[in-house]
Amino acid sequence: EQRPVWLQDLTVLEVLKSRLLEKAVEAGLKAAFAFPVIVSGKVAAILEFFATETRQPDTLLIAATNGLASQFARIIERHRSEESRARLAAIIEYSNDAIVGLDFDRTILSWNAAAERLFGYSAAEVIGRKSSLLIPADQEAQVAQRRERIKDGISTPAYDTVRLGKGGRRIDTAVTASLIKDSSGRMLGVSTVYRDISERK
Numbered sequence: 283e284q285r286p287v288w289l290q291d292l293t294v295l296e297v298l299k300s301r302l303l304e305k306a307v308e309a310g311l312k313a314a315f316a317f318p319v320i321v322s323g324k325v326a327a328i329l330e331f332f333a334t335e336t337r338q339p340d341t342l343l344i345a346a347t348n349g350l351a352s353q354f355a356r357i358i359e360r361h362r363s364e365e366s367r368a369r370l371a372a373i374i375e376y377s378n379d380a381i382v383g384l385d386f387d388r389t390i391l392s393w394n395a396a397a398e399r400l401f402g403y404s405a406a407e408v409i410g411r412k413s414s415l416l417i418p419a420d421q422e423a424q425v426a427q428r429r430e431r432i433k434d435g436i437s438t439p440a441y442d443t444v445r446l447g448k449g450g451r452r453i454d455t456a457v458t459a460s461l462i463k464d465s466s467g468r469m470l471g472v473s474t475v476y477r478d479i480s481e482r483k
Contacts, residue, residue: 289303290313290336291313312333312337320355380478387412390413402448416446432461442454461473
């Protein structure tokens with residue numbers, strides 16, 4: 283029910299509803315207190331405390347658990363967020379598709395292993411440089427138009443085009459671009475995914 287529970291005397295409970303409480307009584311414990319840690323509207327954890335003497339409910343302690351539970355919830359949320367970011371980073375790094383992160387000035391911010399394989403540049407060679415090094419001159423206008431649409435929040439479907447690899451090598455690619463936003467919805471840049479379609483072409 284997402285609320286604290288105080289059991290002031292375990293020995294007088296008619297029915298012990300859990301094996302844990304039965305074991306507590308067998309061990310000589312006589313009182314119990316538990317409160318939930320709620321994350322995203324769901325109980326993520328329950329903290330339980332036991333005493334060797336019966337204890338009357340302590341209203342101040344019960345009230346204080348709200349602050350303590352909130353702190354634990356933030357810790358859990360931060361941990362989950364870090365795990366989620368680590369999973370996302372692993373997905374990006376080990377994807378078979380080249381994934382390139384750009385800011386709105388077209389500066390390359392991230393470059394995964396598949397991008398290294400597809401374009402022939404290492405991450406160290408391209409991060410901080412403009413993405414124009416990948417774009418043939420005859421594609422510049424088309425790219426600029428799509429970039430403006432993305433900045434306006436208009437989704438652009440995947441399309442086939444040509445990009446340049448290291449040494450000017452032309453590569454047939456399917457491209458998907460989407461906005462990168464933070465948790466508040468603020469636009470940070472663009473994620474561009476390239477798939478080599480040379481064999482299909």
